[in-house]
Amino acid sequence: MKRDLTIEDVEPALIGGAILGGGGGGIVETGREAVRVAMEVGTPQLWSADEFAEDDLTATIALVGAPAAPNPLVLPRHMLRTLELLREQLPPHQRLAALHCNENGAYTTFNGWLHSALTGLPIIDFACNGRAQPTSVMGGMGLHLRENYQSLQAFAGGHPDNYVEGVLTGALESTSDLVRRASVAAGGWIGVARNPVTVGYAMENGAPGAISQAIELGRVHIEGGVEATAKHLGGRIVAEGTVKDFRLVPSGGRDHGLVALDNAEATTVHFINEYMVLTHDGARISRFPELIMTFAEDGRPVTSGEIAVGDRITVMVAPVESLILSKTMFMPDLYEPLEQSIGFRFAPGTEDLAHA
Structure with missing residues (x-):
C-alpha cells in the first residue's frame, strides 16, 4: 500500500x-x-x-x-x-x-x-x-x-x-x-x-x-493513557514513585546512568541511552530488548535524558513478543560492551549474573 x-x-x-x-x-x-x-x-x-x-x-x-x-x-x-x-x-x-x-x-x-x-x-x-x-x-x-x-x-x-x-x-x-x-x-x-x-x-x-506499529501504539496511548498502552503491549505497570537518584554520564557518544525511585521496592533502572535493566524488590525483572519505559506524572512518555531528581514517574515493561525486533537483538556478542559498562551480564540467552 x-x-x-x-x-x-x-x-x-x-x-x-x-x-x-x-x-x-x-x-x-x-x-x-x-x-x-x-x-x-x-x-x-x-x-x-x-x-x-x-x-x-x-x-x-x-x-x-x-x-x-x-x-x-x-x-x-x-x-x-x-x-x-x-x-x-x-x-x-x-x-x-x-x-x-x-x-x-x-x-x-x-x-x-x-x-x-x-x-x-x-x-x-x-x-x-x-x-x-x-x-x-x-x-x-x-x-x-x-x-x-x-x-x-x-x-x-x-x-x-x-x-x-x-x-x-x-x-x-x-x-x-x-x-x-x-x-x-x-x-x-x-x-x-x-x-x-x-x-x-x-x-x-x-x-x-x-x-x-508506532502510529497504532501512539493512538492507543493518546486515547487511553499508560494503562491502555501497557495492555496493548501485553505488558504491565511495575512501579510508581519519585526519583530519588538520577545519574547521567556522557561517554563515547552515549548517555550512561541510572534512575532510582523512592518506593518500597527500590526500583532502579540502568540505561545506556535506552533502558537496559530493571531491578525491582531485589530482583532483575526486565532486561533489554524487553521494553522498559518511563512516563511522567501526567502520562507523557519521558526518555532517560529528560528525567530529574524529584520527578514522579511510572515505569512500564513489555515483553519482546509484543515488539517487532531485528535478529540482532538476540545476538549476545553485541551486548558485551554494554555489559562491561553496566557491570553484569544481561544479554538474551545468558544467565542474569550478579554484579561483577
Missing part, C-alpha cells in the same frame, strides 16, 4: 515512537520540531514493502549521538547533505528506490520523513529495529556477519565552529565507531545516511511494519 503521511499521523507516530524508544530514540519536543519541518516542506510517503522489487535499494537514515548532549545541532540541510554524500558514492548502475529509519523513537521514527518530503523518495514501513537500541551494529541488520562486507556511511552535523561531514567505508563496527566519535566532535549529534541494502535483505533481517 502507498499512502501520504499526514498531520494526523504526526502525534501518534511521535508518542508511539517515544514509547518504543524505551528511554532512547530522541526527545519528544525535538522530534516534534523535526517532523514539523518535514510536514511544512512537502508530503512524505509511506509505502509497504510489497510495493518494491526485492532487489530495489534502500538506505538507513539515522541520528547518532547522546540524547542529553548539551550543544548539538543537526539541521535539515545537514540531513539532506548525508543523503547527497551517500548517493555520490553509489556505483553508476545503482540508485536508491526508498529510505527507512534506523529505529523507533520520538525523533528516530521520523528519520527519512524530511528526505521523502523533499526528494520524493518513499519511506518503507520498516525500521532496522522496531525499538531503539544503543549501538549502530545492533541496528545494522546483521550486516556485520556478511563476509567481507564494506559499510558505507555518510554523516554531517554540528554548529559552524564544530561542523563535521564525511563519508566512511570499511568494516561495519569500525565505521560505526568512527561515526560515533564524529558525533562527539560535532557537539553530540550528527545525521547519518548509511548501509544501502536491497529491500529483500532489509525485510528478512529488520523490522517490517515498525512505523505502522
Whole structure:
C-alpha cells in the first residue's frame, strides 16, 4: 500500500515512537520540531514493502549521538547533505528506490520523513529495529556477519565552529565507531545516511511494519493513557514513585546512568541511552530488548535524558513478543560492551549474573 503521511499521523507516530524508544530514540519536543519541518516542506510517503522489487535499494537514515548532549545541532540541510554524500558514492548502475529509519523513537521514527518530503523518495514501513537500541551494529541488520562486507556511511552535523561531514567505508563496527566519535566532535549529534541494502535483505533481517506499529501504539496511548498502552503491549505497570537518584554520564557518544525511585521496592533502572535493566524488590525483572519505559506524572512518555531528581514517574515493561525486533537483538556478542559498562551480564540467552 502507498499512502501520504499526514498531520494526523504526526502525534501518534511521535508518542508511539517515544514509547518504543524505551528511554532512547530522541526527545519528544525535538522530534516534534523535526517532523514539523518535514510536514511544512512537502508530503512524505509511506509505502509497504510489497510495493518494491526485492532487489530495489534502500538506505538507513539515522541520528547518532547522546540524547542529553548539551550543544548539538543537526539541521535539515545537514540531513539532506548525508543523503547527497551517500548517493555520490553509489556505483553508476545503482540508485536508491526508498529510505527507512534506523529505529523507533520520538525523533528516530521520523528519520527519512524530511528526505521523502523533499526528494520524493518513499519511506518503507520498516525500521532496522522496531525499538531503539544503543549501538549502530545492533541496528545494522546483521550486516556485520556478511563476509567481507564494506559499510558505507555518510554523516554531517554540528554548529559552524564544530561542523563535521564525511563519508566512511570499511568494516561495519569500525565505521560505526568512527561515526560515533564524529558525533562527539560535532557537539553530540550528527545525521547519518548509511548501509544501502536491497529491500529483500532489509525485510528478512529488520523490522517490517515498525512505523505502522508506532502510529497504532501512539493512538492507543493518546486515547487511553499508560494503562491502555501497557495492555496493548501485553505488558504491565511495575512501579510508581519519585526519583530519588538520577545519574547521567556522557561517554563515547552515549548517555550512561541510572534512575532510582523512592518506593518500597527500590526500583532502579540502568540505561545506556535506552533502558537496559530493571531491578525491582531485589530482583532483575526486565532486561533489554524487553521494553522498559518511563512516563511522567501526567502520562507523557519521558526518555532517560529528560528525567530529574524529584520527578514522579511510572515505569512500564513489555515483553519482546509484543515488539517487532531485528535478529540482532538476540545476538549476545553485541551486548558485551554494554555489559562491561553496566557491570553484569544481561544479554538474551545468558544467565542474569550478579554484579561483577
